[in-house]
Amino acid sequence: MTDSATSSAKYFEDYGVGQRFVSRGRTVTDADIRMHVGATGADHPNHTDEEYCKAHPIIERVCAHGLLVLGLVDGFITQELPQRMGPSMNYGHDKVRYIKPVYTGDTIHAEIEIAECRPKGDEWGLVRLDVRAVNQRGDVVLFDEHILIVQRKAAADPGYRVPGDPVAGELVR
Numbered sequence: 001m002t003d004s005a006t007s008s009a010k011y012f013e014d015y016g017v018g019q020r021f022v023s024r025g026r027t028v029t030d031a032d033i034r035m036h037v038g039a040t041g042a043d044h045p046n047h048t049d050e051e052y053c054k055a056h057p058i059i060e061r062v063c064a065h066g067l068l069v070l071g072l073v074d075g076f077i078t079q080e081l082p083q084r085m086g087p088s089m090n091y092g093h094d095k096v097r098y099i100k101p102v103y104t105g106d107t108i109h110a111e112i113e114i115a116e117c118r119p120k121g122d123e124w125g126l127v128r129l130d131v132r133a134v135n136q137r138g139d140v141v142l143f144d145e146h147i148l149i150v151q152r153k154a155a156a157d158p159g160y161r162v163p164g165d166p167v168a169g170e171l172v173r
Contacts (some may be wrong), residue, residue: 001009001103004155005131008083008158009071009085009086009156010085010086011085011086011131011150011151011152011153011156012117012119012124012125012127012150012152012153013125013152013153015114015117015127015150016114016117017114017115017116017117018113018114019113020111020112020113020114021081021110021111021112021113022044022080022110022111022112023076023077023080023109023111023112023156024076024079024109025108025109025136026072026076026107026108026109027105027106027107028064028068028069028072028102028103028104028106028107028108028127029104029105030062030104032068032104033047033062033064033065033068033104036064036065036067036068037065040065040067041107042065042067046059046062046063047062047063047064047065048062049062050062054069055086058101059101060101060103061103062103062104063101063102064090064101064102064103064104064106064144066096066098069098069102069108069133069141069142070093070096070142070144072108072133072145073108073110073131073133073142073144074090076109076110076112076131076133077110077112077129077131077146077148080110080112081112081127081129085148085150085151086150086151086154086156087151088148088149088150089146089148089149090146090147090149091126091147092146092147093118093144093145093146093147094128094145094146094147095144095145096121096140096142096144096145097140097142097143098106098141099139099140099141099143100135100139100140100141101141102133102135102141102142106135106136106141107135107136107156108133108134108135108136108141109132109133110131110132111131111132111134112129112131112133113129113130114127114128114129115128115129115130115145116128119152120149122152122154122155123135123151123152123154123155124149124150124151124152124155125141125149125150125151125152126147126148126149126150127147127148127150127172128145128146128147129144129145129146129147129148130143130144130145131144131145131146132144147160154166
């Protein structure tokens with residue numbers, strides 16, 4: 001199931017464990033890798049030297065930096081979730097694994113599943129995502145346990161009351 005865009009903002013309470021989203025795809029280019037090297041200074045031969053890579057026991061040729069791939073995945077997540085949310089922010093990554101190399105010409109997309117929703121006080125909630133970056137062959141190339149902090153409805157709308165709240169009563173609106 002892919003959630004479609006809506007005109008109204010979504011809040012913490014609008015998300016639930018098991019919801020799934022699939023991002024668009026994006027092809028990684030040599031220019032992406034070179035720009036990442038230029039921006040970060042991370043010029044390890046795995047990402048710059050074809051001859052070095054030919055002799056490498058794991059990679060076949062120059063490959064994308066893991067953080068470049070993670071950055072693309074972060075963009076996929078943003079397009080699928082936070083752009084539809086009310087106030088929210090990236091809260092962090094609890095686990096990232098670079099499972100397979102990503103080469104120029106590979107097209108990756110993100111498969112996102114909500115793994116946990118946990119209130120963090122009255123105003124915010126944490127939404128933990130299990131995210132897999134998948135290439136055009138269907139191989140998982142990256143896993144990211146990603147956490148978003150998302151505003152709760154009660155913080156955005158003073159007239160909203162949590163259903164079942166013994167103090168506030170039932171939903172007012």
